[in-house]
Amino acid sequence: MKTPDTTVDRLFLVARRRFAERGYAATSVRDITSRAKANLGAITYHFGSKEALYQQVLVSLVEPMANTLIRECNQPGPALDRIGALVAQYYRHLHQNPDLPRFMLQILAEHGPLPRVLAELQNRLRGALVGLIERGQREGDIRPGPAPLLAVSVIAQPIFFGLARRVVAQIGRMDPDDPAVVEVALRHASAIVRQGLAIIPQGGIPA
Amino acid sequence: MKTPDTTVDRLFLVARRRFAERGYAATSVRDITSRAKANLGAITYHFGSKEALYQQVLVSLVEPMANTLIRECNQPGPALDRIGALVAQYYRHLHQNPDLPRFMLQILAEHGPLPRVLAELQNRLRGALVGLIERGQREGDIRPGPAPLLAVSVIAQPIFFGLARRVVAQIGRMDPDDPAVVEVALRHASAIVRQGLAIIPQGGIPA
DNA sequence: ACTTGACTAATACGATCGTATGATTTTATA
DNA sequence: TATAAAATCATACGATCGTATTAGTCAAGT
Numbered sequence: 001m002k003t004p005d006t007t008v009d010r011l012f013l014v015a016r017r018r019f020a021e022r023g024y025a026a027t028s029v030r031d032i033t034s035r036a037k038a039n040l041g042a043i044t045y046h047f048g049s050k051e052a053l054y055q056q057v058l059v060s061l062v063e064p065m066a067n068t069l070i071r072e073c074n075q076p077g078p079a080l081d082r083i084g085a086l087v088a089q090y091y092r093h094l095h096q097n098p099d100l101p102r103f104m105l106q107i108l109a110e111h112g113p114l115p116r117v118l119a120e121l122q123n124r125l126r127g128a129l130v131g132l133i134e135r136g137q138r139e140g141d142i143r144p145g146p147a148p149l150l151a152v153s154v155i156a157q158p159i160f161f162g163l164a165r166r167v168v169a170q171i172g173r174m175d176p177d178d179p180a181v182v183e184v185a186l187r188h189a190s191a192i193v194r195q196g197l198a199i200i201p202q203g204g205i206p207a
Numbered sequence: 208m209k210t211p212d213t214t215v216d217r218l219f220l221v222a223r224r225r226f227a228e229r230g231y232a233a234t235s236v237r238d239i240t241s242r243a244k245a246n247l248g249a250i251t252y253h254f255g256s257k258e259a260l261y262q263q264v265l266v267s268l269v270e271p272m273a274n275t276l277i278r279e280c281n282q283p284g285p286a287l288d289r290i291g292a293l294v295a296q297y298y299r300h301l302h303q304n305p306d307l308p309r310f311m312l313q314i315l316a317e318h319g320p321l322p323r324v325l326a327e328l329q330n331r332l333r334g335a336l337v338g339l340i341e342r343g344q345r346e347g348d349i350r351p352g353p354a355p356l357l358a359v360s361v362i363a364q365p366i367f368f369g370l371a372r373r374v375v376a377q378i379g380r381m382d383p384d385d386p387a388v389v390e391v392a393l394r395h396a397s398a399i400v401r402q403g404l405a406i407i408p409q410g411g412i413p414a
Numbered sequence: 415a416c417t418t419g420a421c422t423a424a425t426a427c428g429a430t431c432g433t434a435t436g437a438t439t440t441t442a443t444a
Numbered sequence: 445t446a447t448a449a450a451a452t453c454a455t456a457c458g459a460t461c462g463t464a465t466t467a468g469t470c471a472a473g474t
Contacts (some may be wrong), residue, residue, distance in 0.1 A: 005420080021318035026232035029462060039423050044342075046421090051462095106318035108370055110308045111228035149368075156367035157360060163315055164359045188356045193396045195350075195468060196403030212453080217424060236432060246453055253451090258432095 008046050010036040015043075016057045021100035023106060024054050044099075047062045061100050065093050066121040067141075073128035080198060081135025087158050091186045094162030101162035104119055126151060136197070143199045150197060157189045216251050217243040222250075222265045227306035230313060231261055234241030245307060266324055268307050272300050273328040280335035281393075286343025287401055293336075294365050294397045302389055307371035341378060343404070350406045364396045 014036040018027045033040050034167050047053040072086045094101050107118065108116045114122065129151045136142030142150070165176040225234045236257050238245050254260040256367040279293045301308050314325065321329065336358045343349030349357070372383040381388045 020399060023230055023232060023316070025230060028460080030460085039421095041424090041463080041465095042422075049462080102316045102318070105312045109230070109312035109316065111309075145395055146391070149392060151400075152398045153364060153366055153396065154372045156363045160359055160363035160367075161356075184353070185356055188352055189360065192357075192360045192403045195354040195405075195407060198402075200407060235430075237430085248433080248435090248454090249452075256432080295451090 007036070007038050007042055010058065011038055011046060011053070012060075014121060015053050016061070016099050018038075019054060020102040021059060032057060055115065055117075058103060058115075061097060061103055062107075062118060062121055065100065066125045068093055070125055070128045073125075073132045078141055079132055079139060080141040080194055082132055083136070083142075083197060084194045087154065087190045087193050088186050090155075090158040091161060091189055092182075094158060094179075095182055096166075101159060105158060105163065129154065133197075140199065141171070142197050153196065154193055160190050161185055161189050214243070214245045214249055218245055218253060218260070219264065219267075222260050222308050223268070226261060227263060227309040234253060240242065262322065262324075265310060266369050268304060268310055269325060269328055270312075270354075271333045272297075272304070272307065274353045275300060277332055280332075280339045280403050285348055286339055286346060287348040287405060289339055290343070290349075290361060291397045291401045293339075297362075297365040298368060298393045298396055299389075305372075308366060311366055312370065313395050327339060334360065340404075347406065360403065361400055364400050368392055369395050372414060 001051050011032060015027075017034070018032055019025075029043050030040060033042050036042075043050055043053055047056060066174060075082060082175050084133075088137065107114065112193060114117065126148070130147045133142055133147040133150050133154075137144060137147065176182070219241060222234075222239050225239055228234075236250050239260075240249050243249070250257055250260055254263060259387070274381060276293060276297060277295050279291065282289060314321065322328065333355070334372050337354045339353040340349055340361075344351060344354065381391070
């Protein structure tokens with residue numbers, strides 16, 4: 001195995017953390033290089049520019065996530081089960097990559113068009129999810145309604161829980177890193193989504 | 208009625224839009240003052256500093272929203288109905304204040320403690336919502352589970368739809384400002400939350 | 415041993431940042 | 445209309461920004 005602590009590695013890791021914590025504009029090259037114990041010019045040298053480093057960090061976070069989820073969407077099985085698994089998977093992924101939720105929020109909060117790479121990933125992911133939901137609707141698993149809207153509802157849950165770690169920690173004297181706590185929250189999110197999307201047998205729930 | 212176009216008003220409005228679009232750090236005093244057709248020193252003169260202007264914008268957006276929702280939480284009636292109404296109200300509020308969702312995302316994405324004012328509002332709102340959910344659980348309206356987690360699930364929906372306007376516009380050749388479209392999305396979000404939180408009569412939905 | 419290429423280091427540069435300053439203009443009050 | 449207060453203005457200042465420049469270090473390749 002290569003030495004895992006080259007200057008490039010340190011820059012990349014520190015940049016990911018700082019961009020996540022403070023955003024692109026509020027994170028200076030000097031902040032990153034000094035924390036990474038590298039020279040001021042190191043980012044320009046190794047990555048070309050601050051902007052290029054940011055893009056690289058961004059893609060390195062978003063791409064594997066999107067690919068994982070798209071793969072999950074395309075597996076066989078009842079649509080509702082797949083969506084439950086998808087939410088759980090998404091949740092786990094966000095939890096294993098604590099910087100990712102903040103990046104996703106930053107992306108969502110952005111004004112103007114997404115960077116090309118991200119837009120393409122987003123389209124593929126949305127297409128896969130919408131396709132899955134529509135299949136569920138055809139097969140009678142999932143309640144009727146505009147599939148894109150349902151897709152937004154699905155995605156909203158794990159993103160928010162990945163984010164709400166601070167909130168969860170505040171609330172319930174629970175450690176948001178405790179795997180047991182993670183599992184509880186995960187099961188909860190998955191169950192809420194499943195139930196929200198399902199077709200309820202009787203008309204027990206008025207509109 | 209006072210003239211609605213003083214320098215202070217223009218600064219405030221432009222600042223709100225630009226902070227929402229680009230964030231605090233990426234929005235310069237010069238950007239705001241020039242767009243507001245005011246002098247460079249106008250922000251310092253009228254608000255004290257850029258930071259003070261930002262805080263003022265933030266509070267002016269978040270406070271009325273929180274108060275509206277807290278009032279909604281404390282009204283009588285079946286808890287599930289109240290939550291459905293709450294989501295609808297929240298959605299409408301976000302839609303009437305298009306800058307608000309981005310601010311909320313920026314707040315959520317922030318690292319470190321919230322500003323005092325916001326933390327207090329958040330606590331009050333969460334308390335009201337959790338209380339409402341717990342009441343619903345006692346009264347048999349709402350499924351069991353940790354109320355704070357359910358509260359996060361509830362809040363996630365309207366925030367995401369307020370945000371996903373861009374996504375919705377991309378997807379379905381719908382105009383996200385068309386009141387009819389708004390109403391459809393709103394009803395959808397409200398219904399999803401209601402169904403997700405409800406107690407399902409039979410065990411039709413496996414965990 | 416010498417050269418070459420990859421990397422690190424120190425510093426400088428121009429641009430832009432938020433704010434301060436003092437003059438000038440506008441507005442309001444007497 | 446005279447005068448005080450409020451607001452606007454042009455400009456300057458020091459700090460910090462991202463990047464360029466140039467020199468120095470070090471390990472392979474020959």
